[in-house]
Amino acid sequence: ExxxxxxxxxxxxxEGESSSLNCSYTVSGLRGLFWYRQDPGKGPEFLFTLYSAGxxxxxxxxxxxxxxxxxxxxxxxxxxxxxxxxxxxxxxxxDDKIIFGKGTRLHILP
Amino acid sequence: DTEVTQTPKHxxxxxxxxxxxxxxxxxxxxxxxxxxQKAKKPPELMFVxxxxxxxxxxxxxxxxxxxxPNSSLLNLHLHALQPEDSAxxxxxxxxxxxxxxxFFGQGTRLTVV
Numbered sequence: 001e002x003x004x005x006x007x008x009x010x011x012x013x014x015e016g017e018s019s020s021l022n023c024s025y026t027v028s029g030l031r032g033l034f035w036y037r038q039d040p041g042k043g044p045e046f047l048f049t050l051y052s053a054g055x056x057x058x059x060x061x062x063x064x065x066x067x068x069x070x071x072x073x074x075x076x077x078x079x080x081x082x083x084x085x086x087x088x089x090x091x092x093x094x095d096d097k098i099i100f101g102k103g104t105r106l107h108i109l110p
Numbered sequence: 111d112t113e114v115t116q117t118p119k120h121x122x123x124x125x126x127x128x129x130x131x132x133x134x135x136x137x138x139x140x141x142x143x144x145x146x147q148k149a150k151k152p153p154e155l156m157f158v159x160x161x162x163x164x165x166x167x168x169x170x171x172x173x174x175x176x177x178x179p180n181s182s183l184l185n186l187h188l189h190a191l192q193p194e195d196s197a198x199x200x201x202x203x204x205x206x207x208x209x210x211x212x213f214f215g216q217g218t219r220l221t222v223v
Contacts, residue, residue, distance in 0.1 A: 091208030
């Protein structure tokens with residue numbers, strides 16, 4: 001069964017304390033993996049698309065990486081404004097449904 | 111421009127009312143989506159339109175009726191909703207299919223009373 005699992009569910013960090021969020025998937029024939037950031041009460045904001053193992057993408061303090069089984073979102077020296085829920089998603093192989101993980105709620109303390 | 115515009119931002123409706131949610135994009139995207147999101151849960155797919163045709167209906171109750179008048183517009187017609195339908199309704203679009211990233215609107219916060 002196609003599945004996306006994110007860990008941890010929640011993460012509290014001090015400002016400047018780097019860490020990584022994990023997204024593992026069981027979709028066969030990966031057609032892409034997407035990372036989104038979502039602030040409370042707002043729509044998800046697109047961050048990155050990764051298509052193949054070994055691929056990396058960066059944006060400010062965030063770097064996304066992809067292996068054959070999982071993706072990591074590394075956050076370097078985070079600031080309080082990085083606090084949000086980070087969602088990982090993959091398209092199901094047989095149709096246009098995008099499967100979302102449950103997200104990681106990240107809280108950066110000043 | 112990666113903007114998806116949803117109106118209204120907030121909606122309160124009674125269980126006997128009929129209302130519509132609207133979504134618009136001008137990115138030339140040919141796939142459009144409706145999602146429902148409850149608090150602290152991920153978005154849950156409701157409908158997918160591909161090239162203006164309904165391609166996925168995730169067993170959504172008939173009190174939700176989608177419509178795609180043209181390639182830029184997507185509507186969600188609401189009728190006889192229940193309080194448990196209260197949620198954030200999100201519209202998204204992507205270039206052609208789920209292979210490409212989807213861009214989301216800011217959502218409509220719906221409250222059914």
